[in-house]
Amino acid sequence: MTLTTDSKGPAPIIEVPSTPALTALMTTFCAPSTTPKIMQDTIHALTHQILTTAHTNDPTLAHTPTTLIPILRGALPMLVAAQPNLPLSSSILARCSKTKGTADVVVEWLGRRPFPAAHDDGRLVVLDTVVATGDTIVQLCAELWALSGGTASMVVCCCYAAPTALERVAACPGVKYVVVGRRAERCDERGYLVPYTHGDIGDKIYGGRMVEAEGPVVAAGEDVSRVVVGVEGLLVENGGAWRLESEGLAIQRDFQFAGFNKAWAFMNKVAEAAKEHRHHPEWTNIYNNVSIRWTTHDPKGLTSLDVNMAQLCDSYI
Incomplete structure (x- = not known):
């Protein structure tokens, strides 16, 4: 099936077909006991399924130049897995930070920016592991659109995302389609996906910092x-x-x-x-x-x- 889009409406949201293999991967992805090595292997396998689904719907993807933009730090394993599947790809690194309790996102380019584009950059493929509220990836897409002067063509690939966040991403100008490994049920009031991933994704991928606590850290407003x-x-x-x-x-x-x-x-x-x-x-x-x-x-x-x-x-x- 060849993908078609309506430029006047939101982009299509494509979900990886549900299979026992995908369910097993997502169970491991969310499990609190998953080690960093297993987590990285799981994201590699999820990325392969995501790109296979993208290729099925868009056969041109693997045969045209692409620039992969992983949102650091969680999407680095997606970049590692995506490059062999997209042989004409290069990469640009973006780090996004969000002010706690707000929707304010700052995008930092670790190297050159994607615009002005090089002649062989091609289509932009944005990678992110978890999309909860959508604030980060929406801001990144908006910045790409602005930097390009309204010409950017983007594909967004993510492992696990809230339905409302996916709709926000699909509505971004320049996004041609979105591929997600699995939709969460929802994003809770604290900004966490349900079912829960049981920990910060970056810490689950790379391991938390082994720092011995000097004492209890008391939340603001408490005695x-x-x-x-x-x-x-x-x-x-x-x-x-x-x-x-x-x-x-x-x-x-x-x-x-x-x-x-x-x-x-x-x-x-x-x-x-x-x-x-x-x-x-x-x-x-x-x-x-x-x-x-x-x-x-x-x-x-x-x-x-x-x-x-x-x-x-x-x-x-």
């Missing part, structure tokens, strides 16, 4: 003394069972039960408490082992609610 005292009372070094994680932004504990049924009963209690208090954990379960992390994303840091939820967990065993 600092109260939260610090509460957290320290939970920590292993003070006779508790929890440890500081993520440079002091979270507390985590690993629980072990006599069997799966007891682990599941414990998780049900925690889930009910999370629903009641409107505060949910980051957790994993493997048979009789349950790992729970409490943190607050907005405002970022530890709160009295994190302390209370950890204390509730302790009371359930």
